Amino acid sequence: MNLQEYLDARSILVDRALDKLLPAGKAVPRTLDKSMRYSLFSGGKRVRPILALASGEAVGAPPSRVLPFACALEMIHSYSLVHDDLPAMDDDDLRRGKPTNHVVFGEGIAVLAGDGLLTEAFRVMAEAALRPGQDRTAALRAVQEVALGAGAGGMVGGQVADIEAENKKPTKALVEYIHSRKTAALLRASVRAGALVGGATARQFAQLDRYGTAIGLAFQVADDILDIEGGTAKTGKREGRDAELHKVTYPAAVGMAKAKARARELMTEALAAVQPLGERAEPLRQIVKFVVERAVQP
């Protein structure tokens, strides 16, 4: 299996579906439509939707079954970036080399575009859950997982903790509190939602959940490492941006060597978790290797 081909093929699926799933027409003011699409189609790597699809595939579900939930996860990720970039938060002018949403559309519209993406994500999931043949209970459990991962005890809570932690001493406990919420919770929810909608058994769900927990944490540790060592080419953002914002990071808390060891340990944990799922979990394996190895290798 070629990872890049897999990622490209899944990205195309997600992008096409997103275009169709967004509301359109006269009902939506043109500015709002443009603003939501501007951020949603700005070159994201579609990590969360691809994890959801790969998780469903690991238990034998075709991508089409999980696709609307995968798209909803990307809409939620996209909203979170629009709001994080606001002047009242991280105050970023550039994302992936393009002006951020509020720079182009103004702060008011950016707040509302984020609100729109978040709300529409739940509409998309509810409508997918209502499709004929869809197991409603499994779909509702997926909606619940996504809301938990994105909500006050998940991503939103992590973002609040992150803001409050600026200029605080970066202890390991504080960094882990933030990481487990700000980034890991939605990544983990992506894997869990894919497993549920994909029809995982209780045992398979537990295996995938262990994978999701590990990759969720690995992702943020790797991101922290790359922010210091990666350079703009690898990360698409300015090197040292976290330090500039006085963000608490894993390397700052435990040192670079221990941070890299932790990333490797989480990769091993993720690989072990999906070992029983066999060949169908190969995309999940390659994804976690890619995430960690690009950060820890010289």
Add this chain to the structure above:
Amino acid sequence: MNLQEYLDARSILVDRALDKLLPAGKAVPRTLDKSMRYSLFSGGKRVRPILALASGEAVGAPPSRVLPFACALEMIHSYSLVHDDLPAMDDDDLRRGKPTNHVVFGEGIAVLAGDGLLTEAFRVMAEAALRPGQDRTAALRAVQEVALGAGAGGMVGGQVADIEAENKKPTKALVEYIHSRKTAALLRASVRAGALVGGATARQFAQLDRYGTAIGLAFQVADDILDIEGGTAKTGKREGRDAELHKVTYPAAVGMAKAKARARELMTEALAAVQPLGERAEPLRQIVKFVVERAVQP
């Protein structure tokens, strides 16, 4: 039936349930919890949840069945006020006589508190839909209605149109485009969601939907009238605030006499719609009379 007693009893139910349904404990950062609760428990009249409960009751459902959905509607309404008050939007320092969320907690936290309330609203609905004995399909249709009413083609779209209309000529078509989205969509969704979860037949659903459409529009026309004529005692906000913000309003588009006639017409329409539902729809009747009569009577 005494309307004030009914409203008080239902408000108490909603407030108690909201307190339990909000996430709490270590998982949620303290500041976020305080900020969400600050706006959620700041003396709102609970119009949307009460409409949902009354709609369910009109088809024979006990309030307990609709209650979590009713609470989700209030959480969504509350988030929308927090975001609307932001400096980048209406820039309001006071709401119901208290400092607005961003004045107390800062803009970043206020954005996130709104995001948290919106996300948790969908978690609350998903969890209610998963309760034993709950008709999953009806509940999912209610979630879909709420998302449509709150989303890009509903409330969020209306808010964008409202911002864009400031200083524009207030034509009737423009005012109706904004009103039908900004306020009416979520009120209508409240009635529809209550009907669905309450177990309405297709015929009852159509009757309640006609009521919901009419009261949704009536509510905003009445609000526009009261903003000009009501005084702070009746509205809890400064008289003439809409004019100050250069908002397009119904009286500005068609004149005060026609605005009042329109409000009365919508009340008549709402009353006719629920006439076949008999005695059980009495709360719905009294609510629309109250909304309209306090605005049109001298």
